[in-house]
Amino acid sequence: xxxxxxxxxxVRAAIEPWQVELKQxxxxxxxxxxxxxxxxxxxxxxxxxxxxxxxxCPQAFVERMTVGDANDPLLLQVLPREQxxxxxxxxxxxxxxxxxxxxxPGLLKKYDGRALLITTGACAIHCRYxxxxxxxxxxxxxxxxxxxSAINMIERDRQLDEIILSGxxxxxLVDRVLAELILRLNQMDHIRRIRIHTRLPIMIPSRVNGALxxxxxxxxxxxxxxxHCNHGxxxxxxxxxxxxxxxxAGVQLLNQxxxxxGINDNVDALIQLSQRLVDIGVLPYYLHELDPVLxxxxxxxxxxxxxxxxxxxxxxxxxxLVPRLVVETPGAASKQILA
Ligand SMILES: *Cc1c(COP(=O)(O)O)cnc(C)c1O
Ligand code: SF4
Numbered sequence: 001x002x003x004x005x006x007x008x009x010x011v012r013a014a015i016e017p018w019q020v021e022l023k024q025x026x027x028x029x030x031x032x033x034x035x036x037x038x039x040x041x042x043x044x045x046x047x048x049x050x051x052x053x054x055x056x057c058p059q060a061f062v063e064r065m066t067v068g069d070a071n072d073p074l075l076l077q078v079l080p081r082e083q084x085x086x087x088x089x090x091x092x093x094x095x096x097x098x099x100x101x102x103x104x105p106g107l108l109k110k111y112d113g114r115a116l117l118i119t120t121g122a123c124a125i126h127c128r129y130x131x132x133x134x135x136x137x138x139x140x141x142x143x144x145x146x147x148x149s150a151i152n153m154i155e156r157d158r159q160l161d162e163i164i165l166s167g168x169x170x171x172x173l174v175d176r177v178l179a180e181l182i183l184r185l186n187q188m189d190h191i192r193r194i195r196i197h198t199r200l201p202i203m204i205p206s207r208v209n210g211a212l213x214x215x216x217x218x219x220x221x222x223x224x225x226x227x228h229c230n231h232g233x234x235x236x237x238x239x240x241x242x243x244x245x246x247x248x249a250g251v252q253l254l255n256q257x258x259x260x261x262g263i264n265d266n267v268d269a270l271i272q273l274s275q276r277l278v279d280i281g282v283l284p285y286y287l288h289e290l291d292p293v294l295x296x297x298x299x300x301x302x303x304x305x306x307x308x309x310x311x312x313x314x315x316x317x318x319x320x321l322v323p324r325l326v327v328e329t330p331g332a333a334s335k336q337i338l339a
Contacts, residue, residue, distance in 0.1 A: 016175075018200075018207040022124060025058045032057065032079065037068050042079065050080040051295075053133045056126040058203050064233055073231040073263045077127055083298035084128065100330075107150035111334055114162040114195075117150055119181065122172040124203040129260060129299045131291040144180050155188055162193040171200040175211040186219045195224040197256075202227055202234050205242035216249040224252045226285060231264050232272040240280040247281050254285035257323065259306055260299045267312040274313070274321040284323035289338065291328060303338065310339035 026032045029046035032055065033039070046055060057078040065072045101108045109115040126133075144151075154160060163185050170178065185191050200207040216223050225246055229235065243253060255277050257264065264270060274284045287310070290300050301309075306325055313322045325339040 016206075016209060018204050018209065021058055021060060021204045021206060025056055025124070026062060027054060027056055029055050029079065032062065032075075035062060036065060036072075036075065038070055042070060045082050046080040049082050049084040051084070053126055053128075053130075055080060056123075058124055060205065060238065061125065061203055061234070064236055071262065072233075073269070074233055076263050077129070077230060077260070078125060080128060081298065084295040086295065086297060104150040104153045106147065107153060113160060114164055115154065115157075115160055116164040116166050117147070117154075118167055119165050119170040119178075120168040120172050123167065123169045124172065124200050124207075127199075127258075129258060129290060129293070129296045131293045133293065143177065144184070147181065151184060154185070154191070158190045161190055162195060163191055164195045164197060166197045169198050169200055170196050171198045171207050171212070175209070175215070179211070179215050182215060182219070186221050191221055193222045193224060194219065195226060197226045197228070199228040201225070201242045201246065202229050202239055205238040208242040208245045213245050213249045216246065216251050222252065223250065224254060226254045226256055227282060228257070229255050229273065229277065229282075230257050230260060231269060232276040235276045235280060243280045243282060253282040255282045255323075256286040256288060257284070258288045258290060258299075259301045259309075259325075260290065261301050263299070265301045265305065265309065267309055267316070270309060270313055271317055271321070274317065274323070278321060284321060286335070287323040287325045289325065289327040307339045 026035070029043040029050070030040065033043040033046075055078060061074060061078070065074045069075070098108060101110045103109045103115070106118040107115055108118070123130075154163060165181075173181070182194060185194055227243075246253060257270075257273065259265060264273065270287070277284055287306075289303065289306055290296060310322060310325045324337050326335040326337055328335050
């Protein structure tokens with residue numbers, strides 16, 4: 001009997017397949033370039049440019065890149081380039097003034113009715129354009145105990161009806177911690193929607209495991225997952241299957257994209273992305289203008305061009321395939337819709 005019990009404990013503590021994939025993620029620019037048969041100079045540049053925000057990319061994402069293509073739209077999102085070390089005076093480490101809207105450790109409230117909880121600083125990928133790369137995540141709460149003051153504040157504020165879990169990536173939390181947090185929010189009767197901003201269904205589709213599906217299926221609050229996909233090539237059969245598991249659990253799926261020069265700044269790429277999303281049951285929500293973060297100028301698409309892209313999309317496809325072009329302006333009552 002004792003042996004059986006010991007085995008059970010072992011199974012419970014066993015590392016999940018998605019965590020194995022995380023451990024196996026590529027962190028070395030030379031390994032990435034070798035794998036894609038790209039010149040070593042690119043890796044050298046990447047190592048010099050990456051700074052403290054080191055390269056991090058799961059194998060499943062690399063598999064969707066084209067071997068030998070230095071301009072692959074997925075590769076450009078993860079491989080540091082020389083331009084990252086350039087800075088401009090209109091860029092900053094906290095372009096959205098997030099520190100000003102923190103009403104409790106890890107809880108940001110900028111807009112009426114909803115608040116955003118930073119659940120972790122970890123992500124399953126390091127996106128080179130990320131606006132959170134300078135966020136002081138090490139100060140953010142990491143366990144239910146540390147979320148207590150944010151939870152108390154949410155509980156008291158009956159004007160809130162939606163909580164957005166963000167980060168980093170909330171699905172980086174292990175099942176037990178995530179469930180504890182979500183079930184706690186689900187108990188509050190004024191919280192009608194729990195929204196999760198995550199890139200994990202794209203980066204590591206096996207993260208959508210039985211525990212997650214079971215958790216979402218059992219909630220009374222409506223669950224919304226906003227995935228983050230920038231290019232149609234990011235969607236393969238495993239991603240489609242992960243999204244289907246979420247939909248079968250009653251989760252509403254939306255997508256947000258960042259408009260990025262050289263990656264998705266053309267109408268064909270944006271239309272193909274929207275079509276693939278809708279094929280798998282995800283509606284395009286936002287197309288974000290890049291925030292002015294240090295070291296990301298090479299990804300910036302001029303605003304006039306962004307508006308033209310949306311107009312061109314609108315003239316070619318159904319309205320629900322066209323995301324809203326938005327930008328965040330510190331202090332505004334909502335994100336600004338540009339087109
Ligand atoms: C973007 C954001 C939201 C959500 O805005 P929606 O327009 O509802 O998607 C909420 N809170 C914060 C702090 C945000 O940055
Ligand atoms: S997944 Fe999101 S938060 Fe994480 S690095 Fe990419 S853009 Fe930034």
